[in-house]
Amino acid sequence: MKFITIDKKDWAKGIDKSRKTYQLFGPVKDKNGCKIKALDADVVPDMDYHESVMSAKSVLFPQTETILTTSLNEAVDDHHIMKRAENTYTPRAVLGIRPYDAKAILLVKMNFDTDDYRDPYWCDAYEATTLVGLGITKPGPFDFSTSVDCGPFCEEGLDILLADLDDKFLAKVLTPKGEAYAVACGFETTADDKESQALFDILRKEAEKNISASIETDKLSEKVLLDLHEAPFWDDVAFSCINCGTCTYVCPTCWCFDIQDEAKQKESSRFRNWDTCMSPLFTRHATGHNPRGVKVQRVRQRFMHKLKYFLDKYDQGIMCVGCGRCVKSCPVNIDIRKVAHTMNTFEKKD
Amino acid sequence: MENPYMPYPVRIDDIQIATEDKSLKTFTFVFLNEGDEEKFAYHAGQFAELSIPGVGEIPIGIASSPVEKGFVKFTVFRTGVVTSHLHNMKIGDIMGIRGPLGNWYPWDKLENKNVVIIGGGFAFTTLRSSIVYMLDPANRPKFKNIDVVYGARSPGMLLYREELFEWEKRDDINMHITVDGTDDPDWKYHTGFVPQVVEQNAPKADDDTYAIICGPPIMIKFTQPSLTQLGYKPHQIIMSLENRMKCGIGMCGRCNIGKELVCKDGPVFTLDEINQTPKEY
Numbered sequence: 001m002k003f004i005t006i007d008k009k010d011w012a013k014g015i016d017k018s019r020k021t022y023q024l025f026g027p028v029k030d031k032n033g034c035k036i037k038a039l040d041a042d043v044v045p046d047m048d049y050h051e052s053v054m055s056a057k058s059v060l061f062p063q064t065e066t067i068l069t070t071s072l073n074e075a076v077d078d079h080h081i082m083k084r085a086e087n088t089y090t091p092r093a094v095l096g097i098r099p100y101d102a103k104a105i106l107l108v109k110m111n112f113d114t115d116d117y118r119d120p121y122w123c124d125a126y127e128a129t130t131l132v133g134l135g136i137t138k139p140g141p142f143d144f145s146t147s148v149d150c151g152p153f154c155e156e157g158l159d160i161l162l163a164d165l166d167d168k169f170l171a172k173v174l175t176p177k178g179e180a181y182a183v184a185c186g187f188e189t190t191a192d193d194k195e196s197q198a199l200f201d202i203l204r205k206e207a208e209k210n211i212s213a214s215i216e217t218d219k220l221s222e223k224v225l226l227d228l229h230e231a232p233f234w235d236d237v238a239f240s241c242i243n244c245g246t247c248t249y250v251c252p253t254c255w256c257f258d259i260q261d262e263a264k265q266k267e268s269s270r271f272r273n274w275d276t277c278m279s280p281l282f283t284r285h286a287t288g289h290n291p292r293g294v295k296v297q298r299v300r301q302r303f304m305h306k307l308k309y310f311l312d313k314y315d316q317g318i319m320c321v322g323c324g325r326c327v328k329s330c331p332v333n334i335d336i337r338k339v340a341h342t343m344n345t346f347e348k349k350d
Numbered sequence: 351m352e353n354p355y356m357p358y359p360v361r362i363d364d365i366q367i368a369t370e371d372k373s374l375k376t377f378t379f380v381f382l383n384e385g386d387e388e389k390f391a392y393h394a395g396q397f398a399e400l401s402i403p404g405v406g407e408i409p410i411g412i413a414s415s416p417v418e419k420g421f422v423k424f425t426v427f428r429t430g431v432v433t434s435h436l437h438n439m440k441i442g443d444i445m446g447i448r449g450p451l452g453n454w455y456p457w458d459k460l461e462n463k464n465v466v467i468i469g470g471g472f473a474f475t476t477l478r479s480s481i482v483y484m485l486d487p488a489n490r491p492k493f494k495n496i497d498v499v500y501g502a503r504s505p506g507m508l509l510y511r512e513e514l515f516e517w518e519k520r521d522d523i524n525m526h527i528t529v530d531g532t533d534d535p536d537w538k539y540h541t542g543f544v545p546q547v548v549e550q551n552a553p554k555a556d557d558d559t560y561a562i563i564c565g566p567p568i569m570i571k572f573t574q575p576s577l578t579q580l581g582y583k584p585h586q587i588i589m590s591l592e593n594r595m596k597c598g599i600g601m602c603g604r605c606n607i608g609k610e611l612v613c614k615d616g617p618v619f620t621l622d623e624i625n626q627t628p629k630e631y
Contacts (some may be wrong), residue, residue, distance in 0.1 A: 067355050068355060068356065068403075070403045070404075072403060072404050079444065080359070080403050080443075080444035080445060080446075081359045081382070081444065081446075082356060082357055082359075082401070082403055082446060084353060084356065111601055111603075112601060114600070116599070116600070116614070117354045117599040117600070117601070118354070119354070119599075119601055120353050120354075120355075225608055225609070225626070225627075225628075226608075226626065226627075226628065229608070229628045255601070255603065256602060256603030256604065257596070257597075257601075257602050257603070258596055258602070259355075259406075259407065259596045259597065259602065260406065261402075261403065261404050261405050261406045261407075262404070263403075263404030263405075268403045268404030270355075270403070272602075275602070275603070275604070277603065277604070282594075282604050283593070283594050283604050283605075283630075284594060285592070285593070285594050286408075286429040286430035286433070286594075287429060289567075291593065291607075291629075291630040291631050292630055297630070301606075301630075304608075305603075305606070308609075309606070309608060309609035310609075312609050313609045
């Protein structure tokens, strides 16, 4: 681990240098707000952004991704025999990713990289990716990351953490991947370890002080899963929900997906798309039977998955990094913090 | 680790109409590539994704048995886009199979035990796989009494009829075949619903007896009280669940019942386990 100082005047030049070997992603503002997306050759990431509407999960888990292809033309050799789609996994770097989005990638990894199966699309992308984080000096009002073992300067999942010091970035290089990226940029002005760490600590404490929102989860693990599932409050929680699915799409930890086939002329492809547990189709059997056919069942599924199933299954905290996007984006003001409080304080009546 | 989304290429080797209403067909597949059959080594009770390029995939229980070599067999009910397409395919057509997926009936635990198999309608596929497995001369000594209660709406709707009547003649398995009703005056088996046939014919439970149930939800719902009355405890009742699935490997997120994923942690659960999960199946 080491510290590097990057003068902001050298920033654009440095990352330009890295474009020879890295595909770059970063925050870009457009008319719909700020998004983390692939940067065209002449685009510099907007490192002054506050928050992005969507998380950075799409860098590893695109909204739609071809996974297999084959020809349906019987005159072709190997027709109807599926092959892995030719996606490229050359090195890529995400610049300015927020610490909560990087931590979310570690949570999503638990789903895609298991002892039994390895999702090659997600994992290959993950291995190719370097995450250059940007500490949050001015947390937004929806940020409750400090109460879920994350925070504005959390290093988990990151390869480099940058602190914005007005005219320069102070970079804490955390992994060999991060070191390789710094070399690719030609960033090599080392800074004093002790002083730099002290500076990071001050910035972190200042930023953490500005976070007033929090989520209450301390008693969730001791609750009985079925008691929470059968609790009487779900109708109230779900009452205003319109099942739009926005919360699932903006969430950096939501990983559910659908698999679909498509054929054009004689070429077929199988691809996966983001899916949402808010949709009745998500669980509907071919017979028409639907185990989560009613809205309240779907709303309950989302919160139970994030705040109880995940917790019980992995014992690694809840499936939430406190970015607050779902709270901010929900058109009917459903708030995961309120739901967590309701669950956390629930006592079953005998 | 191999790509878990990649199906093994197979050729349709045989197609048989399985029921008199033609809504079910049994497909026999052979693997195109040498070595794939060994990689597909499975246990009775597992399922696979039948994969038709350009159309989609469907999770279907494996009807052939691990002791049958050279092919795999699936009996498929025509109900959605992929199954309808499959029903129109021909012998010789190329498609894919992805698996084997999920867990299986607990064969280790069932050794030296009495096994009661209860099936209804077209949910008899993995039960057929299980019966053929247990009756294999190498395996039969591992189990004590085997009872089978299998019911369908009418004689023509029973799956694997020829095998059923063959098993009926054997003395190392007790078959209790039933139909809801029939106008065949020569019908020599039971008439009546599965729960009542279970109540009247299945052995009473003791510590060494386990029941495996597979069938439509309504049959399972009404069979449970019959088994309870016969003394079966929740850990002695083994069930196979179905839920909508896509990936089959525990990643896409839709088939969960609580924190358990039916595709990966199941599809086989004991009633004891199911009683601790939300009833979202």
